[in-house]
Amino acid sequence: MSLLPWTLYLSAAGALLALAGGMRSARTARWIALVTAAGAWVLTLLAATRFVPGPRLQTLVDAPWIPAMGVRYHLAADGISLTLLVLTGLAATAGVLFSWNIEERTGEFFALFLTLVAGVYGVFLSADALVLFVFYEVAIVPKYFLIAGWGSTNREYGAMKLALYSFAGSSMVLAGLLWAYAAGGGHGFGFEDLAQATAALSRHQQIAIFALVFFGFATLAGIFPLHTWAPTGHVAAPTAASMLLAGVVMKLGAYGCLRVALPLSPVGFAYWQAPIAWLAVIGIVYAGLVALMQEDLKFVIGYSSVSHMGFVLLGIAVANAQAVSGAVLQMFSHGVIAGLLFAVVGRMVYDRTHTRKLADLRAMPLHRLLPFAAAVFVVAGVASMGLPGFSGFPAELTILIGAWKRAPAWAAVAALGVLVAAAFTLRAIQLSFFGSVEQPQPPGSDRPADHALHFAPITVAEKAGALLLVAATVLIGLNPDLLLNWINPALQSPLLQAALKAGTP
Amino acid sequence: MNPDYAGLFLALKPETALVVGAVAVLGLDLSVFRRHAAAERLRLALWVASLAVLTAGVNVWLGPRGPAFGGVLMLDHLAVATRLGVLVLTLLTLGVARGAAVPHQPAEYVAVVLFAATGLMLMAAAQQLLLVFLSLELASLSLYVLAGFDRARPESAEAALKYFLFGGMASAFLLFGFSLIYGVTGSIELPRIAAQVSLQGADPLLMVALVMVLVAFGFKVAAAPFHLWAPDVYQGAPTPSAALIASASKLAGFTLFTRLLWPGFHAAVGNVAAPTFGPGWLPTVAVVSAASLLLGNLAALAQSSLRRLLAYSAIAHAGALLLGVMAAGRSGPAPLFYYASTYGLAAVGAFGVISAMERGGRCEYITDLAGLHRRSPLLAGCLAVFILSLAGIPPLAGFFGKFTVFAAALRLGGVAGPAGWLAILAIALSTVALYYYLIVLKQALIAAPAADARPIRVPRTTALTLVAAAGLIVWFGLDPAQLLGLF
């Protein structure tokens, strides 16, 4: 366990090294990035082997940081954080593998990438709200540059929109946290301190503080109607950044909601619970329907992320043990699946065909030209539909079970989202990879078009990255206990219990 | 009262060092260095001046603490910290000047910088209205000269004239205010004024005096609606002058006025949240702060000139710093000092980058930054640190400045308190600010360079200066307790 903070330091050091290495050659930077990302992932796995699940945050580092304000550099982890740390390591490693073909300013790319990863590790490790916030913001800025610098389609707009939404969200969080902090007489930013300070305020103030902090974080989690940054940002981002954005960074928001907002004010949560749940449910269905209408494959995936994050938010809003554990599981699952989808679309397909328009892709027999990509996309799509056997299923199942216990109507509408997800995913699979197979042909009689189109074969790095992610989603799909055994004890912590109690009528 | 001249000399050793340095710069330039080329003369002058600044710094560090010369000077933590901050910022300005275009009379330029620094040092410690005014005038006059130093460019002259006219008017207001204060309280020493004010309560005439002082204060720190000079001065003045105006002058100004307003007029605070908008300086400052935040951030959005953008961002920062002034009574001056000094570092740094770029061509518009990452990765990297710090992105110092100031403001009485709503407003506007800062960085770090753009050669001294400023920003960000713990 004590290894975990080193994920953060290693990634930060990797960022500097990659920057330096990039001055020598792109190759050096790549290998540095791969080694640090994989190294940090291995650290999380090593820590996981020695992890003893329990209700408390297990302190890793605790030192005074800004004594004048009671801020402590306090890193700690429990089952929830560990799940997400492992996910971060996985997504980062896969992200580096899928960025192997970045030739332009490689060192800077990986430096930004690893800075982002370091920020994400930091958020998941923080046990002090201010430290968490600092890492949260550290993760925002590299996103802008990754997208604006290495992105595609309308990248400056997408990057700016994403950065401003994120920053606006984090401003709300900061305002809420400072409010609570000031109310508490400035004792500190520990979660307990803030919760106590908030509890002393009037009900109206608590409601306002909760709204600031929760919706601030939820912006980054893509809550309807504050989700519009997500599709444009994801589409504009380079592959690895979309993978990390959809896969991990959106989880930062959800994690913040769960770790900071809920315990901060159970009173406020009780007030906002139903609106949040309805927004989440609307997000699930609405984003799914929008995805059904998209003509750009990456937009389909972008909206699907919003839809899936709706499940996470629903799980958090429902706030019983099942739903919350399902929400954390869904965070992991969506992290892997979204990564996989973006990898196929952004790297395997777009970098070769230079189009993501479904109409154009339809004209290419991609499943024959890129069979590996097709297979991975089908697996990812099927997993994304929430079909059983893949990680999305146990996650959505537990969320639905929890939601049913709290309010069957939420579960019912959310289940409709499962259907919509199937519709848009199948449509995407059908139009993108299996477009021009109206007449199957015997192997001998290739159409001339097949000869005219020739794409570079899928590289070893891509295959390795894809297989990692596929293995993860299948493993968790078949044995969700691996993660649930970490997550469930963590829900017993007093802070979360207070929040969960407030959410149960 | 026996004037303690020995104590005075001890207390003013740093200022003495600066003045001696200035005289030495002028003298050596007239005698020994006369035959050298202008660039060489500048280099030598800068070395001498730097030596003087360092000597001053050592003297501040080792010098006496507490009131000096019968309370005319107050060498408390705030004063010492501000003086050190002014010296560091001056030193950085000198480093920036090394890489900037060579002025016509390099030695005079450097000497005036030292005189300005002397004035700012005195401002940091002044505790008597007369000295307050004198030090302010010394600093201001030096700065007017610095702003107009580039005689080749009409913009520089325009900047100096505007600065002078507005500054002169501010001085008049200040003097008038001081005279009223003296008339009402019968003293020019702040502790006595404070005692008298708390006895008398809020006298209407005193309020008039306070408004006068605040107007002057607004001019001095470029707070809206007294900001009109700032964009033109930032745009027209030679770059090192602008750097000094933006950094050290602001730090000293805020220290001076905090000392003036809090210990001096503590009783006349008034309360912005009270149902009756009671008389007092706090409500006035709150209004000025809100105006600065709004105007600075919104007007910055429309700028295409990099320096004007920095000017409006400075106005916005002044608004946030005023929050620190309001909160200083309860939370102490630490947040304010932290914010002002780290803001100064970032401002000096940003102007340093501009001056380095002007060596290799134009740096007028934001688009002139395009491709900086290719032309000079060092400048681009440093600029990223400065701008992100201005934007308040952790873990850079700018974030903790905002954070501590807002936290202090909120502790003044929660969201409903006199500064709480301003803190929320400022936090909301920081999102707006991020937009224009990112526009700058997009040009510098993302955009491709223009076709005729060449790599920029940065002199070693300037590079060192910029790296030092960036390093300090990162260091104070990672370990904010270093500065916050001073008080």
Add this chain to the structure above:
Amino acid sequence: MSSVPLLSLIIFVPWAGALLLASLPRLGAPASRVLALAFSLSTLVLALAALGSFDCASTGYQFVERHGWIGALNSDYHLGLDGLSLLLVLLTGLLAPACMLASWRNIPDPRFFGLLFLLLQGAALGVFLALDFFHWFIFWELSLIPAYFLIKLWGGPRAAHAAYQFVIYTIGGSAFLLLGFVAIFAATGTLDFVRLASLGANGALGAKLATLGSFWPHAVFLGVFLGFAVKVPLFPFHTWLPPAYAEAPTGVSMFLTGVMSKMGVYGFLRLLWPLFPGPLHAASVPLVWLALGGAVLGAFAAMRQTDLKRMIAYSSVNHVSYCLLALFAVSSATGRSGLTSEAAAAALSGTLLQMFNHGLSAAALFYCVGVLETRAGGRRDLGGFGGVQTAAPVFAGLCGIAMFSSLGLPGLNGFVGEFLIFRGVWGLVPWAAAVACLGLFATAFFLITFWQRVFHGPRAGAASAEFADLGRLDLAVLSPLIALMVILGVLPQLQTMLFNPLITMWANHLNLP
């Protein structure tokens, strides 16, 4: 039982075959076919092995495998086999190799085809053997994906749309099914079919669901019902079926109708009925009408078809509706006096027999249409043929047997099932049996029309001189099926002995709440 995990083997050997095919990308076409066929045959071998040690007298689950799995969902890896499952496993074992053989030729990329087909086969077997919702649902849903690609990639000109429609309809149903089980788990905390069935039998399940409001047990019932009704399909949820069956390649159509439609019926028997005896009873009259609608309208729709494949597709709607008709009739009779138990036993036996027999006959008929289609270069309209009997007498004979089995001629297997269903339904809900007769007549009518127009008369259309009779491959596909039709027609007790105790137990439990 032996320590060999027989049921796991049954499920996973086809998947292992799929994995093997996937890992051999350079395998040639003939080797792929042989490999796929071999793995496909494994089911039959293993099922026969299971049959060998199957205790026909027992009503419980045999060969049970149970291992702890997902603690958080209280879910075990739980497999078991009873008469019902064994029957369907045997059916799958028979049909799967036949379908592989039917796809021996005219299928590009046989490796990929075999891979998908084996995946589908394993998933279907998993559905019949799993006894815990979690992995049962995995198999249930995963069967869709290979089916989707099999239809889409090797199907007819409008296959893409048909496949999409098929999957969306079925997943739509599954979403409701899933929601239903979400509610069930939220109420009971278990997903184990055996435990749920016992909760359903004593009414505890309904009571637990009703804690949220009396409306919810019915809503949950409706959700689960929809999931299965779409899959079977029950009228009016059948609209996906004709295009899907018609566009799919022959071998896949055979499997879809032979095995996959039985998954739905199996769901009704294994889950809906035991879990919700009360709501099913309450809804049984409208449901009987729906089943009648399927039986009658399906037959009449088949009558109106000129595309032979669509005709057989609609006849499938008709035939599976009989199964459901019997079940709903039995359910409607629940709680009535003891006289009905014999009729109920007959109806239920008929249902099970009909599931098996329809599997055989419909698969055979699809194959026959496939033969016509390949011989005629893609034509399969009713008017496109004539006098095939003279050109291909063996084919005509075997096809005739399949048709008459399908329309229920005594002496062939189809008769036994339909007879028992009608006898049972007559005893329980006489008017329904009367209405259903309309379906019988219509079926007879269109099948005889088919027979007459295509096989009799002068040679016409595509049935020209070069219309070849059945080859060895065709015989290999058809002869086992036809042989079984005859054998089981004469000796239906070969089947009934597998599930008679089960039927007796079910029929005896009817009087319980």
